[in-house]
Amino acid sequence: MQFQNSMKRFFSLVSSKLPQSSSSAPNAPQVEEYLNQLEENHHSAKKQKQGVELDSLWADSKERIPILECHLDEHDEIRRAKKKCEDLMRQEQSIKFVFVNPENKTKLEHKIRLKASIDVVRLLLNQRLTFRGYHEDESSLNKDIITSCKLETIKAIMDDLNGDYFSLLVDISCDVSRKGKMSIVLRYVDRWRFVVERFIGIVHVRDTSGLYLKEAIVNYLAQHSLSLSHTRGQCYDGASNMQGHLSGLKTLIQQESVSAHAIHCFAHQLQLSLVGVSKKCLQVEELVLLVSNFLNVVGGSFKRMDELLESQAEKIQEALDMGEIETGKGLNQELDLTRVANTRWGSHNKYFKNFISVFGSINNVLDTIVVDSKCAEDRAKAKGFLRVC
Structure with a gap:
């Protein structure tokens, strides 16, 4: 009995807070109320542990819950979010922006250079002129400008087509x-x-x-x-x-x-018609056939082509020494023996122009064939061509 009195003194009975059993009808509402209170306490503790949901905060400060009404653990989190928002709104005051951002004078100089480059590119494009000193690497400013011009031009064409x-x-x-x-x-x-x-x-x-x-x-x-x-x-x-x-x-x-x-294509038809009409003239046909035979003999092997290029280089150097021609970028290039194409505009002009330019070198190769060739047929053809020339 004394032991029971001691237990009652230091420990309260559980039956005073918990419902007895579901069989007693008067205590059923108390049990339901107690369970709901436990569930609310559990959700409240879980929410405090997770922290505040920043996305749920109102953007308008008038509609937002005052910070003093929030839980104490949420105050620092809300202040940090506010600080990040202010930093985002004032990027020009950040240290990173100060180091990366060039001075206004430098920005102005870059803008002037870019505008001048764009004006030069537009002038060359309008005049259909080639670019000198043009680089194809990724860091080339000209490449970026030309690509931008191309995209804008095609965009304008597509807008016009609609x-x-x-x-x-x-x-x-x-x-x-x-x-x-x-x-x-x-x-x-x-x-x-x-x-x-x-x-x-x-x-x-x-x-x-x-x-x-x-x-x-x-x-x-x-x-x-x-x-x-x-x-x-x-x-x-x-x-x-x-x-x-x-x-x-x-x-x-x-x-x-x-x-x-x-x-x-009408252009191809016209080219074919001009070639067909020109070949009706016997002198023109003989000239085309003669030049074609010249090139077949000279360009018949890699050895003869190398001799032709070496002779051409010697003649160019001789002309440079005598001051007859000038040096410069794109000048005095090696000329190949281009074949004619009946459907290509200007191919016949380039064909005869190159032949006239390397005619002296062709004669030197023909002389070498007459002297050194082991084939009697090649020697006879070369000798016949020299006699014609």
């Missing part, structure tokens, strides 16, 4: 590095009802088959949100990969757009 119908003008040729390049031109009616032709780009092609060219065209048009379904015309040269009835580019595009009517 998703309307167009015709394709495509041609393939090799550049100075002997890589195949496909030029793409769009022909359409602009908003002022004028028929215009706009060059939109050059695509590098590794194959000249009709299927490969079609894929290259589709990919390039897709970059500018264009589709072959809007094509209403095609214009190519007369090559089989272009005008072929089975696997030509014309046929493949017509499978995508039935209304894409194809014609043979």
